[in-house]
Amino acid sequence: MAKQVLLIEDEPNIIEAISFILSRDGWSVSTHANGETAMDAVRRHTPDALVLDVMLPGRSGYEILQDLRADPEMGTLPVLMLTARGQKKDRELADKLGATRFMTKPFSNAEVLTVLREMTGGA
Amino acid sequence: MPQSRLTGSRIRERRLALGTRQADLARAVGVSPAYLNLIEHNRRRIGGKLLVDLARELNTEPAQLSEGAGQALVNALRDAAARFENVTPELDRVEEFAGRFSGWSALVATQARRIEDLERVVETLSDRLTHDPHLAASLHEVLSTVTAIRSTAAILAETEDIDPDWQSRFLRNMREEAQRLSSSAEGLVTYLEAGADTREMQVSAVDDLAAYVGEAGYHFPELEKPAVGEGEIGLMLEKAGPLRDKGARDLAHRMLVRYLADARAMPLSAFRTSLANTGEDPARVADGFGVGLDAVLRRMASLPTAEDEPGRGLVVCDGSGTVTLRKPLEGFPLPRFGAACPLWPLYQALARPAQPIARVVEMPGTDPKLFLCRALSVPRPAATFDAPPIHEATMLIEPVEHTSGPVLRVGASCRICPRETCSARREPSILGKQS
Numbered sequence: 169m170a171k172q173v174l175l176i177e178d179e180p181n182i183i184e185a186i187s188f189i190l191s192r193d194g195w196s197v198s199t200h201a202n203g204e205t206a207m208d209a210v211r212r213h214t215p216d217a218l219v220l221d222v223m224l225p226g227r228s229g230y231e232i233l234q235d236l237r238a239d240p241e242m243g244t245l246p247v248l249m250l251t252a253r254g255q256k257k258d259r260e261l262a263d264k265l266g267a268t269r270f271m272t273k274p275f276s277n278a279e280v281l282t283v284l285r286e287m288t289g290g291a
Numbered sequence: 292m293p294q295s296r297l298t299g300s301r302i303r304e305r306r307l308a309l310g311t312r313q314a315d316l317a318r319a320v321g322v323s324p325a326y327l328n329l330i331e332h333n334r335r336r337i338g339g340k341l342l343v344d345l346a347r348e349l350n351t352e353p354a355q356l357s358e359g360a361g362q363a364l365v366n367a368l369r370d371a372a373a374r375f376e377n378v379t380p381e382l383d384r385v386e387e388f389a390g391r392f393s394g395w396s397a398l399v400a401t402q403a404r405r406i407e408d409l410e411r412v413v414e415t416l417s418d419r420l421t422h423d424p425h426l427a428a429s430l431h432e433v434l435s436t437v438t439a440i441r442s443t444a445a446i447l448a449e450t451e452d453i454d455p456d457w458q459s460r461f462l463r464n465m466r467e468e469a470q471r472l473s474s475s476a477e478g479l480v481t482y483l484e485a486g487a488d489t490r491e492m493q494v495s496a497v498d499d500l501a502a503y504v505g506e507a508g509y510h511f512p513e514l515e516k517p518a519v520g521e522g523e524i525g526l527m528l529e530k531a532g533p534l535r536d537k538g539a540r541d542l543a544h545r546m547l548v549r550y551l552a553d554a555r556a557m558p559l560s561a562f563r564t565s566l567a568n569t570g571e572d573p574a575r576v577a578d579g580f581g582v583g584l585d586a587v588l589r590r591m592a593s594l595p596t597a598e599d600e601p602g603r604g605l606v607v608c609d610g611s612g613t614v615t616l617r618k619p620l621e622g623f624p625l626p627r628f629g630a631a632c633p634l635w636p637l638y639q640a641l642a643r644p645a646q647p648i649a650r651v652v653e654m655p656g657t658d659p660k661l662f663l664c665r666a667l668s669v670p671r672p673a674a675t676f677d678a679p680p681i682h683e684a685t686m687l688i689e690p691v692e693h694t695s696g697p698v699l700r701v702g703a704s705c706r707i708c709p710r711e712t713c714s715a716r717r718e719p720s721i722l723g724k725q726s
Contacts, residue, residue: 185442252434
């Protein structure tokens with residue numbers, strides 16, 4: 169059975185491109201574009217991995233990650249953080265809040281696939 | 292007046308520059324070559340007629356030989372040396388260097404000042420990159436667009452069996468993102484260019500204000516006319532070269548409004564008369580005009596002085612000790628950035644609000660200079676109830692020849708102050724010892 173990945177990102181064309189390559193790689197992909205309701209989406213989809221953008225409407229990816237790690241049921245979910253800011257302090261904040269991996273934009277499709285496989289042990 | 296021990300070096304330097312033989316010069320001024328040799332190696336002090344004769348033969352002024360480079364240049368060189376900890380110039384010979392190579396010294400001082408300015412520009416730009424929300428949003432937009440294009444282009448290039456519908460969809464996405472990137476990049480360039488035009492070399496608004504005040508000598512004849520109003524200030528600011536942006540002009544506007552109020556309260560001729568009648572006692576002058584003592588200190592600093600008069604300096608700081616207004620005075624260095632000497636009466640006044648403080652202070656140097664500093668700290672009127680008090684201290688600086696009372700030994704700032712054992716020292720000095 170294909171592994172579930174939830175992509176929380178608000179850029180439509182990035183959503184479309186990443187969804188396409190993940191689907192081709194055998195993942196079952198769900199998407200969500202709003203930070204405020206992101207936690208509900210995670211509970212609803214119960215994914216095997218989460219791809220989470222930092223800059224989202226409503227709530228930042230960091231806040232979502234913080235809530236996620238404090239949640240007893242979803243606290244161990246592998247999370248790949250995506251951000252356009254690659255400064256050391258951003259990476260340190262992501263680490264501190266418990267991101268599994270951190271990737272700066274622009275990234276390559278191959279990188280996303282490789283990291284997701286490493287995080288979950290394959291699609 | 293005692294002559295500097297480096298007068299001989301300057302005589303030798305000047306003679307060599309003119310290509311005059313030591314024996315010829317000695318004969319021209321009526322001394323033996325051996326004696327002139329001792330003078331040139333600073334082993335004999337000279338003055339009076341011999342100095343005048345030597346200056347005449349060397350086509351220069353006696354003061355040029357006896358006094359050499361100005362203290363301001365020496366201070367500027369010390370300041371330059373303080374900025375590079377890993378470089379150890381011969382600070383004990385700084386006066387000699389300034390005296391013998393005044394052109395090169397001026398270049399070093401100018402370059403140090405320029406480096407300081409540029410460092411501040413870099414700091415400002417770095418701060419802007421980190422905190423400017425518009426720039427951050429623009430860059431995020433560009434990076435997001437590039438990500439979408441890169442990802443979509445890779446799919447199109449690497450997926451051989453892509454469905455035609457998906458292919459056309461991705462091509463459309465690419466076109467959309469390319470247009471978006473184009474307009475984002477254009478907007479970003481426009482924004483940066485606009486910023487470069489207005490803020491390219493700005494160091495700080497306070498620094499611009501200092502340049503404006505320094506250029507005018509803190510005297511603005513336009514505001515001394517009897518019927519002048521605040522409208523004149525707007526006209527003055529339009530012509531003010533050193534004020535490079537709105538922030539600096541706003542600061543200057545505030546300063547000029549207060550200057551105008553001082554001038555109206557204490558018209559120039561009446562103020563001069565009052566000063567003369569009171570023996571230049573600011574407290575009695577303030578009493579006579581019914582104004583605050585700080586206003587009198589500012590007004591005294593604003594008096595125009597003749598070229599041969601020493602003039603007066605002025606420093607104003609806020610409660611944090613940050614200098615907000617400065618009118619420089621020869622021999623009393625005012626740091627452009629960072630903290631000054633904590634012993635200045637200016638800062639003592641901050642600790643004792645509303646208590647006027649007058650002290651004669653000594654600035655260090657090979658020829659230490661005395662200054663009478665009169666300072667006062669007063670709270671600014673609060674706009675609301677229970678607002679924290681905002682204090683402002685004002686200090687008038689006047690050179691004095693001598694004093695029979697106590698002298699407070701101060702400096703410019705710790706980094707370039709030679710008073711190693713000073714109890715107020717907060718960081719090591721780069722200069723040699725001096726109590």
